[in-house]
Amino acid sequence: MNIIGLMTGTSADALDIALVNIALTADDVLELRLLDAGEIPFGDDLHRDILRLLSPEPVPLSLLSSVDGRLGRFSAHAVQQLLARTGAGCQLIVSHGQTVRHDVDAGAVTSTLQIGQPAWIAEATGIPVLSDVRARDVAAGGQGAPLVGFLDQLLLADAEEPTALLNLGGIANITVVAPGQDPLAFDTGPANALIDLMAARLTDGRADHDHDGALAARGTVDPGLLAALLEDPYYARPAPKSTGKEHFHAAYLDEQLRTHPGVAGADVMATLTALTARTVADACRDHGVRRVIASGGGTRNPVLMDQLRAELGEDTELTTTDAALNLPEGAKEACLMALLGWLSRHGLPGTIPSATGAATATITGRLSPGAEPLQLPPPLTAAPRGLRIVV
Structure with a gap:
């Protein structure tokens, strides 16, 4: 159909x-x-x-x-x-x-x-x-x-090592599929949500994202600001868990910047990009992931992808759904909706309790x-x- x-x-x-x-x-x-x-x-x-x-x-x-x-x-x-x-x-x-x-x-x-x-x-x-x-x-x-989770489990049905399918949208989420284990899926934290907010401010609202990571590339990561951002309790919560812009919003960013005055705009962009890379990589390491297959708008940001590759280390492969699965990164979530429709129409569940935490x-x-x-x-x-x- x-x-x-x-x-x-x-x-x-x-x-x-x-x-x-x-x-x-x-x-x-x-x-x-x-x-x-x-x-x-x-x-x-x-x-x-x-x-x-x-x-x-x-x-x-x-x-x-x-x-x-x-x-x-x-x-x-x-x-x-x-x-x-x-x-x-x-x-x-x-x-x-x-x-x-x-x-x-x-x-x-x-x-x-x-x-x-x-x-x-x-x-x-x-x-x-x-x-x-x-x-x-x-x-x-x-x-x-x-x-x-259901789509990712089907896509990685033949995975021979712990593999994560990663989506870099406003919020980043991963699905971890490993041989002999139930799939696990959760939001790792912000992907582009805070980056987009800062990019809009630095361009007087003319852009709501960092094209090709150009703004972040001009800056340097501020260690103090990054450390403060990483202290958010969300990152320490066990999976399954979820979050969104009701948490990582403009007021949240403002509060972080108020406690770290004087950080230049480009340095804030570099730090927020590093935050996304670090939190995704930490989540992957926590679950023994050896291969990451990414999709979503964040894959079009070469600075973010380079930082994520560095954070994951040489022992973990980073690729995209385009290269690994013949699935365009920008179409994956719309294809997910179609799959959920097919499952519901045929009377089949579209959720995985181990991924969402449902009973x-x-x-x-x-x-x-x-x-x-x-x-x-x-x-x-x-x-x-x-x-x-x-x-």
């Missing part, structure tokens, strides 16, 4: 969209063909208002409602354009939406909220839409994040019917045992 996956991540700057064909082979392996993929930047107004929702300051309920509808219509238009451009059919759309709250109390997630009203997508396309893919895992006692595996999401009455195939009784990316 053809499925469209939509993903809006913690960077909150664009909509990732992918059209994939997923088929189950006779040997119980999924074959995923990426038919089309892209990244569609938000307009300035929508981008600004999403960032307002991600800040810790109170916002009016009218803003939440407005962005919910506008993001839903933006997503619907993106799907219509993709279908018109490709001429392809599609049986299901999976929309993650934008996470605007992920509430954690003493390490337990009490609520998670994604917006981007799916009814607009279903009405505009006539195709069923699966949405709200995190809430059921949270209700089962899980973190609701990262959800990528049980859960079927993800809720469905908005399209133009026709909703019809589901007979449920499958066994999960696929692997996944191949077909080029």
